[in-house]
Amino acid sequence: MNNPVVFLHGIFGSIFTPTPLGKIWSFGPAANIYAPFIEDLQKIGLVENKNLFVCYYEWWRKIPDAVDRLILAIEEAKAKTGSSKVDLVCHSMGGLLARSYLQSDKYQFDVDKLILLGTPNLGAANAYYGWEGGTVPPDDEDFVNMLFRGFLWIFSKIKGEKDAVTVIRKYIPSIKDLMPSKEYGSYLFMYPVRYEKILFKNIEYMKVINDFLNDLNEKADILYERVRSVYLFAGEGVYTNKFIQVEKSESEVVWPDGKPVGVIRDDKGDGTVLTKSALGINGEEIVLKSSHIGILKDSVSYLGEILGIREKPSISFLEKAISYLSIITDKKIVVLDRSKKIKTYDVFGKYNWHVCFEPEGVYKISIKEPGMSEFYIETNKKNVEKKFKSFRLSRGAEFTLEVDEEGNFKMRDG
Numbered sequence: 001m002n003n004p005v006v007f008l009h010g011i012f013g014s015i016f017t018p019t020p021l022g023k024i025w026s027f028g029p030a031a032n033i034y035a036p037f038i039e040d041l042q043k044i045g046l047v048e049n050k051n052l053f054v055c056y057y058e059w060w061r062k063i064p065d066a067v068d069r070l071i072l073a074i075e076e077a078k079a080k081t082g083s084s085k086v087d088l089v090c091h092s093m094g095g096l097l098a099r100s101y102l103q104s105d106k107y108q109f110d111v112d113k114l115i116l117l118g119t120p121n122l123g124a125a126n127a128y129y130g131w132e133g134g135t136v137p138p139d140d141e142d143f144v145n146m147l148f149r150g151f152l153w154i155f156s157k158i159k160g161e162k163d164a165v166t167v168i169r170k171y172i173p174s175i176k177d178l179m180p181s182k183e184y185g186s187y188l189f190m191y192p193v194r195y196e197k198i199l200f201k202n203i204e205y206m207k208v209i210n211d212f213l214n215d216l217n218e219k220a221d222i223l224y225e226r227v228r229s230v231y232l233f234a235g236e237g238v239y240t241n242k243f244i245q246v247e248k249s250e251s252e253v254v255w256p257d258g259k260p261v262g263v264i265r266d267d268k269g270d271g272t273v274l275t276k277s278a279l280g281i282n283g284e285e286i287v288l289k290s291s292h293i294g295i296l297k298d299s300v301s302y303l304g305e306i307l308g309i310r311e312k313p314s315i316s317f318l319e320k321a322i323s324y325l326s327i328i329t330d331k332k333i334v335v336l337d338r339s340k341k342i343k344t345y346d347v348f349g350k351y352n353w354h355v356c357f358e359p360e361g362v363y364k365i366s367i368k369e370p371g372m373s374e375f376y377i378e379t380n381k382k383n384v385e386k387k388f389k390s391f392r393l394s395r396g397a398e399f400t401l402e403v404d405e406e407g408n409f410k411m412r413d414g
Helices: 028-043 063-081 093-102 126-133 142-159 164-171 173-178 211-218 220-226 294-307
Strands: 005-008 015-019 022-026 052-055 086-091 111-117 188-190 199-201 229-235 240-247 259-266 284-288 325-329 333-335 343-347 351-356 361-367 371-379 383-390 397-403 409-413
Touching: 005 028, 005 063, 005 093, 015 343, 028 052, 028 142, 028 294, 028 343, 028 351, 052 063, 063 086, 063 093, 063 173, 086 093, 086 294, 093 111, 093 173, 093 211, 093 220, 111 294, 126 164, 126 173, 126 259, 142 164, 142 325, 142 351, 142 371, 164 173, 173 211, 211 220, 229 294, 284 294, 325 333, 325 361, 371 409, 383 397
Parallel strands: 005 052, 005 086, 086 111, 111 229, 188 240, 229 284
Antiparallel strands: 015 022, 188 199, 240 259, 325 351, 325 371, 333 361, 343 351, 361 397, 371 383, 397 409
16 A cells, blocks of 8 residues: 555544643544444554554534644644545445545645545435434434434533524534435425325435535546546445324424434435445445444455455454443543443543443432532433532432343432
């Protein structure tokens, strides 16, 4: 291989911790998705910070507004390797960030190969639920929805907003950039009272339109002129939300284009992105029987050939995970039981996020300081937001969380 590789994660894929010397970035809870992929890339010959570089970026901003972070990552890769060009490997929304750079006036003609893994080039119907209604899509991958709900809770606390729609539209505008483009086609429909046939709402006359992706696809010829090779990896065999049945909303703010009451799915997709969306631009096509997360592992052997290296990758443990425990707390709360393989992440220097993939058991939560403390608990079965007050000023307070094998849980004092 001649070029260093820069990897771009998808939405919810990174966090930072502020320090006196600047921000320290990491995958955070999304490490459960991306750390095994980085390990697999290293097993086939890439070495992180030598010829493999990770581009962490502000995934919550409008996609074009995060381009400067990618430019910095590319500049670092070129400086450390002496190469004039890099190859980009992008998962999901990371591919749209790469395209935004490549098709912009900021492009430095320093990308050789563009490799997109499950990128929604035509958008994804799932984004409709988040942007128009402030909720998660039905039957999406549990872990992806966990990240969505967790970050939504954190942003609401940091920004002091209670309404989910307000939080998303003010502080996570990238979700709008993932909505279906006009090339995706009309995807909202309803059953009218006077007729027996389905009526689709013309996507070009919706109240919310994805101008970013419409413009990006309209100018896709710029991409083909500027990159030598484009590789499109798409997943299929997993039922994916394709069309959304809606009814008229009573609000002009929430669900302005219609409130979802049903969904039609297609197995030509990875559970998040339809195959046709991932293959929505020109490039060499590789279709895998993979989920949106699984496409990372399943693509590695192909990446070895594309990049000039090869070795069979290991299996990511996340593929085997059937349940999880997620606890987001403020700085006053400590999870005492460390025997359950809990991983803890510092999010934005303000909240602790504890994640465990073997949740069955008993956990003790200790409030070490007096006063009110808040935390958010979620498993694959349910979620709850709690406030606890410490009455014993010197000793704090303790609470016990009991989780069963199905992900159900209950709390009790002591």
